[in-house]
Amino acid sequence: xxxxxxxxxxxxxxxxxxxxxxxxxxxxxxxxxxxxxxxxxxxxxxxxxxxxxxxxxxxxxxxxxxxxxxxxxxxxxxxxxxxxxxxxxxxxxxxxxxxxxxxxxxxxxxxxxxxxxxxxxxxxxxxxxxxxxxxxxxxxxxxxxxxxxxxxxxxxxxxxxxxxxxxxxxxxxxxxxxxxxxxxxxxxxxxxxxxxxxxxxxxxxxxxxxxxxxxxxxxxxxxxxxxxxxxxxxxxxxxxxxxxxxxxxxxxxxxxxxxxxxxxxxxxxxxxxxxxxxxxxxxxxxxxxxxxxxxxxxxxxxxxxxxxxxxxxxxxxxxxxxxxxxxxxxxxxxxxxxxxxxxxxxxxxxxxxxxxxxxxxxxxxxxxxxxxxxxxxxxxxxxxxxxxxxxxxxxxxxxxxxxxxxxxxxxxxxxxxxxxxxxxxxxxxxxxxxxxxxxxxxxxxxxxxxxxxxxxxxxxxxxxxxxxxxxxxxxxxxxxxxxxxxxxxxxxxxxxxxxxxxxxxxxxxxxxxxxxxxxxxxxxxxxxxxxxxxxxxxxxxxxxxx
Ligand code: GLN
Numbered sequence: 001x002x003x004x005x006x007x008x009x010x011x012x013x014x015x016x017x018x019x020x021x022x023x024x025x026x027x028x029x030x031x032x033x034x035x036x037x038x039x040x041x042x043x044x045x046x047x048x049x050x051x052x053x054x055x056x057x058x059x060x061x062x063x064x065x066x067x068x069x070x071x072x073x074x075x076x077x078x079x080x081x082x083x084x085x086x087x088x089x090x091x092x093x094x095x096x097x098x099x100x101x102x103x104x105x106x107x108x109x110x111x112x113x114x115x116x117x118x119x120x121x122x123x124x125x126x127x128x129x130x131x132x133x134x135x136x137x138x139x140x141x142x143x144x145x146x147x148x149x150x151x152x153x154x155x156x157x158x159x160x161x162x163x164x165x166x167x168x169x170x171x172x173x174x175x176x177x178x179x180x181x182x183x184x185x186x187x188x189x190x191x192x193x194x195x196x197x198x199x200x201x202x203x204x205x206x207x208x209x210x211x212x213x214x215x216x217x218x219x220x221x222x223x224x225x226x227x228x229x230x231x232x233x234x235x236x237x238x239x240x241x242x243x244x245x246x247x248x249x250x251x252x253x254x255x256x257x258x259x260x261x262x263x264x265x266x267x268x269x270x271x272x273x274x275x276x277x278x279x280x281x282x283x284x285x286x287x288x289x290x291x292x293x294x295x296x297x298x299x300x301x302x303x304x305x306x307x308x309x310x311x312x313x314x315x316x317x318x319x320x321x322x323x324x325x326x327x328x329x330x331x332x333x334x335x336x337x338x339x340x341x342x343x344x345x346x347x348x349x350x351x352x353x354x355x356x357x358x359x360x361x362x363x364x365x366x367x368x369x370x371x372x373x374x375x376x377x378x379x380x381x382x383x384x385x386x387x388x389x390x391x392x393x394x395x396x397x398x399x400x401x402x403x404x405x406x407x408x409x410x411x412x413x414x415x416x417x418x419x420x421x422x423x424x425x426x427x428x429x430x431x432x433x434x435x436x437x438x439x440x441x442x443x444x445x446x447x448x449x450x451x452x453x454x455x456x457x458x459x460x461x462x463x464x465x466x467x468x469x470x471x472x473x474x475x476x477x478x479x480x481x482x483x484x485x486x487x488x489x490x491x492x493x494x495x496x497x498x499x500x501x502x503x504x505x506x507x508x509x510x511x512x513x514x515x516x517x518x519x520x521x522x523x524x525x526x527x528x529x530x531x532x533x534x535x536x537x538x539x540x541x542x543x544x545x546x
Contacts, residue, residue, distance in 0.1 A: 003131040004265040005170040007159045008142045009204070011195025012177040016212040017248075019072035021175055021239060022142045023079035024249040028258035030080050031273035034137040037130055038076040039088040040069075041123070042144035043151035047093040051429050058305025062459045062511055063088070066435025072142065074309050078316075078514045079249070090126045092151060098122055115154055123158040147174075147198045160203040168266045174199055174206035175239070178213040187215055189225050196229040207264050208235040208257070216240060235260050246282060246515060249275070281515050285319045291326040292318050292529050295344055297367045297384075298353030299360030301329035307353055310381065313513035314351070317522035321530060335363035340370045348536075349377040349501070349529030352384030354461075354508065358407045365391045377501035377528040379521075382462055385504030386416045388494060389466055392479045397470075406464050417467045419490070433460050437485055439492040439507070445482035446503055447493050450524035456483075458492070458507035465506065466491035501528035 006025070010018045019040070026036045042049075049057050050068030061074040067086035076084055099122050103113050131139045143159065145152040163170050176192040192211060199206060209231050211217055217238045226233040237255045242248065252258070259269040294314055300306035311327065318325035330343055332353075344350060350371050352364050364384065368391040371378040380388040386404055393402030393415045401408075404416030425431045436457045441448040448454050468489065471481055483493025483505070496502040503521070513519035 001137060001267070002169050003134075003136055004138050004267075005127070005131065005162065005166055006138060006140045006261065006265075007163070007170065007172045007204075008140060008175065009147055009156070009159070009172060009199065009206070010143070010145070010175045011147045011199065012191045014146055016175050016177055017239065017245075018142050018144075018175050019075045020079075020245050020248050021173070021210055021252070022072075022140045023075045024252045025173075025257060025261065026076065026138070026140055027079040027249045027278070028253055028273050028275075029138050029261070030082070031275050031278070032258065032262075032269075032271075033274070035135060036080060036138045036140065037082060037084070037088065037136050038073075038080070038140040038142065039084075039090070039127070039130060040072050040076075040142045040144060041127070041155055042070055042089070042091045043149065043155060044091055044144075045093045045096070045151075046091055047097060047429055048089070048091060050432075054300045054303055054306040058303065059308040060461070061309065062434060062461045062508065064436040064457075064459060068430065068432075068434065068461070070144070071305060071308050074312070074511065075245075077512075078312055081514045081516050087126075087129050090123075092154075095119060095122045095126065095154075116157060119154050120158045120161065123155060124162055127158065127162060147195055147202070153202070156199070156202045156204060163204060168264075171207040171261065171264050172199075172204055173208040173210060173261075175210045175212060178211045178217055178238075180213070180215045187213065187217060187221060189221060189228070192225055193228045196231075200230075205230060207231065208237065208260060210257075211236065211238045213238055214241050235264075244282075244285060246278075246285065249278065250282065277516050281319060284322055288319065288322050288324045290323050290530075292321070292323040292526060292533060293326045293328065293346060293348045294318075294526075294529060295328045295330050295347040295350045296353060297330045297332050297335070297350060297364055299332045299355055299363075300353075301331050309508070309510040309513070310351065310353065313510040313519050313522045314526070316513050316515060316518035317526040320518040320523055321526050323526070323530060330367070332360035332363035332367070335366050337366055340366050343367075344370055344374075344376070347376060348533040349379065349525060351525075352378070352380045352387055354382035354384060356383070356406075361387065361407055365394070369395055372496070372499070372502070375500050377525060377532055378499075378503075379501075379525045380504035381510065382506060382508060385494060385506050386464060386466075388502075388504040389415050389474070389479070392474065392477070392496075393470070396477050396479070397473055404464050413470075415467050415470050416464050418463060419465045422463045432463050433465075435459055437492075437507070438487075439483045440486050441493065442480070442482040445480070445493070446495050446497075446501060446524065447482055447505075447521065450520045452520065458505070458509055459511045460507045462506065466494070500532055501525060 029036045048068045059071045061069045065085045069089040073084045222236040226236045262269040364387045393399045399413040402413040402415045403411040405414045441454045481491045492506045494504045509521045
């Protein structure tokens with residue numbers, strides 16, 4: 001069959017969940033046996049989100065091929081179990097950069113370079129790239145931003161042209177918002193009508209409307225919207241708030257979104273999607289009653305999306321282990337030696353987050369010292385792992401000044417130091433050690449047992465690294481370097497073997513946890529936390545008896 005192109009646009013407001021709807025549709029089409037990928041086109045000027053701070057754009061996700069990407073790509077992978085790449089995330093910045101490079105090379109042969117056709121052609125070329133590989137039956141393209149934004153105009157114009165060129169091999173799903181006015185006790189359809197009108201003015205007729213709502217939208221109201229917007233009544237689907245994003249594929253299937261997409265692209269739907277493994281996950285999620293209490297220590301904890309992949313990976317693992325995740329976010333800047341016991345007491349496991357810069361680092365070190373002394377299962381990721389190394393150096397090796405040269409360039413004991421290849425770089429964008437690298441694990445280590453293998457590949461995003469000059473001192477004192485990159489001898493995993501669970505990874509395992517494949521290291525961490533919880537309960541029980 002010819003590759004089908006599905007465009008997903010959004011109207012009225014942002015944050016309606018275009019990424020989740022795209023991922024849910026992909027999940028359903030994949031469960032019907034189709035080869036599917038999702039790509040995100042973002043209208044901002046940054047070349048990629050790698051230089052954006054989490055206050056601007058939430059977490060920066062990293063693909064296996066080392067692209068710093070929009071966090072929606074994380075949803076795509078978690079819902080489809082398929083890796084994304086650099087081609088799955090394109091920004092206005094990338095488009096302009098490529099057009100300007102061509103102009104400088106003289107490729108435009110003296111022509112005036114314009115938004116139409118040069119920018120739109122470049123957008124169209126990028127939209128078609130993955131489709132041209134022949135590897136996919138469906139390419140879902142999410143257009144970032146909201147219809148009416150100045151910066152999304154060239155993208156919408158490109159969608160208009162492609163819809164014209166592709167005919168039945170393409171369709172447009174438009175997501176809008178149906179607000180409920182409490183004072184009037186009424187759902188309102190006008191914003192949807194206006195946003196569809198804006199889309200139509202740009203020459204794009206949506207085929208399917210997905211209405212985000214907090215209240216059930218009655219059938220007659222959906223028919224009214226269908227009539228106003230030139231959409232067939234069965235193609236007006238509601239996306240009502242639900243308790244977990246992982247319910248959305250089921251909610252979409254109940255309203256036949258996958259079947260409507262197939263029919264509208266000329267395919268006769270056969271049978272039902274094979275959703276059993278997904279349903280088993282939801283079943284575990286619904287049935288779990290016991291909780292596991294995990295603290296996440298980081299400096300962006302007030303932001304919902306800053307540690308998205310870690311939150312999801314913890315949730316996958318807890319669900320996999322038949323537990324409810326009770327996640328407490330602790331602001332690392334607020335942790336002091338005086339309050340750390342009070343903040344962390346009762347936690348079954350503690351995870352120390354990645355990050356950049358000095359802010360909040362001392363709080364992370366204080367938390368780690370308390371966890372090590374109280375033998376709480378602890379997981380350090382990237383900067384979290386580097387903090388594990390610094391804390392151990394200061395408090396066990398007695399190197400009081402130990403630090404990362406990121407925090408103190410003139411520290412005497414640079415136990416974490418800038419990687420050699422990073423030393424002469426001046427550009428910050430896209431220059432970290434990025435993407436998937438191999439790692440060999442020591443047989444018998446906690447990590448090797450968790451993965452069930454000693455040969456793994458994981459994704460990275462960092463400039464600093466464990467300083468091998470200190471390796472022997474750490475190992476002699478009990479912190480073992482159990483994971484190493486085979487070609488560069490970079491330390492990728494540290495552990496303290498005598499502890500209940502003490503693992504730090506220079507890489508980011510959270511990026512590769514999916515619903516159908518919860519990450520083994522997160523599973524192992526959650527299992528250790530559950531065991532610790534049960535141990536504490538037993539102790540309390542026998543204390544009460546005595
Ligand atoms: N700031 C640290 C580095 O660059 C850690 C980065 C991270 O946590 N992703 O090495």
